[in-house]
Amino acid sequence: QVQLVESGGGLVQAGGSLRLxxxxxxxxxSINAMGWYRQAPGKQRELVATITSGGSANFAxxxxxxxxxxxxxxxxxxxLQMNSLKLEDTAVYYCNAKERVTIRLNDYWxxxxxxxxxx
Numbered sequence: 001q002v003q004l005v006e007s008g009g010g011l012v013q014a015g016g017s018l019r020l021x022x023x024x025x026x027x028x029x030s031i032n033a034m035g036w037y038r039q040a041p042g043k044q045r046e047l048v049a050t051i052t053s054g055g056s057a058n059f060a061x062x063x064x065x066x067x068x069x070x071x072x073x074x075x076x077x078x079x080l081q082m083n084s085l086k087l088e089d090t091a092v093y094y095c096n097a098k099e100r101v102t103i104r105l106n107d108y109w110x111x112x113x114x115x116x117x118x119x
Contacts, residue, residue, distance in 0.1 A: 002026040002108040004095045009113030012085055016117075020080040022095030022110060033098040034078040035069070038091035038115075048093070049080060062088075085117045 008020040024031060035050030049069040051057045057069050068081045082089065095110035 002028065002031065002097050002099055002106075004097055004108055004110035006093065006095045006110040006113040009093060009115045011116045011118060013118050014085060014087055016085050017081070017083045018085065018115060020082070020093055020095075020113060020115075022078045024076050024078075024097055027099070028076050030099045030101060031097045032100045034071070035096050036078075036080045036093055037096055038089075038093045039112075040088075040091040043091075045094070050096075051078060082115075085115075087117050087119060089115060090117045091115060 003025045005023050006020060008018060010018060012018055020036065033050055033052045036048040037045050038048050039045040047060050048063050049057060049059045049067055051069045051071060059067060066082065066084045069078065071078050092112040093115050094112045097108045099106040099108060
């Protein structure tokens with residue numbers, strides 16, 4: 001019902017920047033929040049940043065001051081601007097959408113995009 005496609009991952013040197021983008025399709029009117037999560041090798045998947053339909057954003061402590069999250073005017077894409085990248089930012093980054101269906105919340109995930117930060 002909701003499909004998510006990420007783009008923008010790649011290889012960058014420490015201190016560099018990347019911009020990730022996620023395009024949503026399907027029943028997008030039911031999405032009330034979107035965001036980015038990441039999973040590094042040997043670690044649990046963790047929240048990076050989220051943004052609600054109303055524009056309220058929150059960030060993991062590790063992302064505050066370095067990353068920003070935004071949505072386009074049509075509210076069918078969400079972007080994550082990552083600056084001052086560190087080695088520990090290396091992970092597969094997943095786009096997430098939370099769909100409200102009456103009293104239920106459904107999670108949808110993109111396929112993931114690799115971000116590798118080198119020294």
